[in-house]
Amino acid sequence: MGDLNLCVIRGDGVGAEVIPAAVRVLKRVLPSLNTIDADAGWNCFTRTGSALPDETVNRITECGAALFGATSSPSKKVAGYSSPIIGMRKRFDLYANLRPVLSLPSYNTTIQDALVNLLLVRENTQGLYAQREYMRGDEAIAERVITAAASARVGKIALQLAQSRQKILAIVHKANILPLTDGTFRDAIRAEARNFPAVEIRELLIDTAALQIATKPQSFDVIVTTNLFGDILSDLASMHCGGMGVAPSLNMGASVAIAEPVHGSAPDIAGRGIANPCGAILSAALLCRHHWNLRDAADLIERACFAALASIRTVDLGGAASTEQMTEAVLAHC
Numbered sequence: 001m002g003d004l005n006l007c008v009i010r011g012d013g014v015g016a017e018v019i020p021a022a023v024r025v026l027k028r029v030l031p032s033l034n035t036i037d038a039d040a041g042w043n044c045f046t047r048t049g050s051a052l053p054d055e056t057v058n059r060i061t062e063c064g065a066a067l068f069g070a071t072s073s074p075s076k077k078v079a080g081y082s083s084p085i086i087g088m089r090k091r092f093d094l095y096a097n098l099r100p101v102l103s104l105p106s107y108n109t110t111i112q113d114a115l116v117n118l119l120l121v122r123e124n125t126q127g128l129y130a131q132r133e134y135m136r137g138d139e140a141i142a143e144r145v146i147t148a149a150a151s152a153r154v155g156k157i158a159l160q161l162a163q164s165r166q167k168i169l170a171i172v173h174k175a176n177i178l179p180l181t182d183g184t185f186r187d188a189i190r191a192e193a194r195n196f197p198a199v200e201i202r203e204l205l206i207d208t209a210a211l212q213i214a215t216k217p218q219s220f221d222v223i224v225t226t227n228l229f230g231d232i233l234s235d236l237a238s239m240h241c242g243g244m245g246v247a248p249s250l251n252m253g254a255s256v257a258i259a260e261p262v263h264g265s266a267p268d269i270a271g272r273g274i275a276n277p278c279g280a281i282l283s284a285a286l287l288c289r290h291h292w293n294l295r296d297a298a299d300l301i302e303r304a305c306f307a308a309l310a311s312i313r314t315v316d317l318g319g320a321a322s323t324e325q326m327t328e329a330v331l332a333h334c
């Protein structure tokens with residue numbers, strides 16, 4: 001095993017609380033890990049004039065891996081500001097976003113049957129996140145860009161993952177209304193699937209998929225979908241794993257990977273020491289599993305997190321534990 005280097009970017013709000021917790025767990029499991037801090041986000045923008053300084057980009061490039069907290073992006077256009085996570089996805093061509101959902105024992109009371117264990121793979125560079133927005137007269141227009149090449153490469157990752165799991169891939173789209181864009185997405189993945197004959201391909205329209213994720217989540221193995229649909233479906237699916245505080249994600253490219261909890265900066269609870277660190281800790285596990293190929297470390301972190309959650313819970317999960325107490329409980333199982 002060569003040197004492991006990680007760029008740590010806390011970002012805004014609860015990012016500053018949950019990312020140090022995840023770093024503590026990573027360092028416990030991987031004592032030789034080198035970390036270097038870097039800055040990005042809204043606070044960074046107000047201080048330096050850049051939400052994603054060149055120095056941060058350089059540090060991520062040097063490390064090849066980053067753990068990112070969250071950023072408080074304003075919902076109105078602010079001159080000179082653009083979302084750093086979207087900037088990082090573009091800059092490092094992080095074309096696939098992995099969002100696993102594993103149901104938390106005894107948490108979910110609405111889904112009675114089997115455990116939920118689905119993996120959502122979101123295309124991460126195109127769609128409405130291409131951010132091609134402009135005005136034409138009184139029309140506000142957003143271009144939704146989809147290419148066959150980008151669809152095929154995210155499809156390939158989803159197919160590889162499906163092949164290593166239950167061998168079922170659901171392609172989620174809206175090609176009945178958007179035959180050019182979503183038709184391109186679906187057809188490119190179907191073409192790629194010819195190289196994976198063992199994987200069963202299913203197709204679902206986005207609205208049907210949303211209903212089934214809410215009502216029959218255990219029927220899914222791997223889901224692949226376009227950028228905005230993936231963003232929305234993963235928040236919905238997180239209801240089965242305990243909500244936003246527990247949901248992890250990994251942005252993957254050819255050489256760089258950036259792990260980040262699915263949640264945002266959570267300004268309503270930031271600074272109170274009550275944020276759930278599990279989404280960040282489980283994101284670190286994804287980095288171990290899918291980027292560093294350290295499966296034992298990933299298994300250990302995931303098992304420790306779930307073991308801790310069996311006895312102690314943060315406020316978002318109906319418990320009273322602080323971020324610090326939750327982190328200590330995970331560390332005790334590492």
Ligand code: ATP
Pocket residue numbers: 014018070071072073244245246262263264265266267268269274275276277279316
């Ligand atoms: P942003 O615009 O940065 O995404 P937001 O408030 O719209 O911010 P989130 O930050 O994801 O979205 O928060 C959504 C809800 O989930 C909030 O009620 C927040 O308190 C809760 N939440 C998010 N992260 C956590 C966490 N780590 N622990 C506990 N609750 C959380």
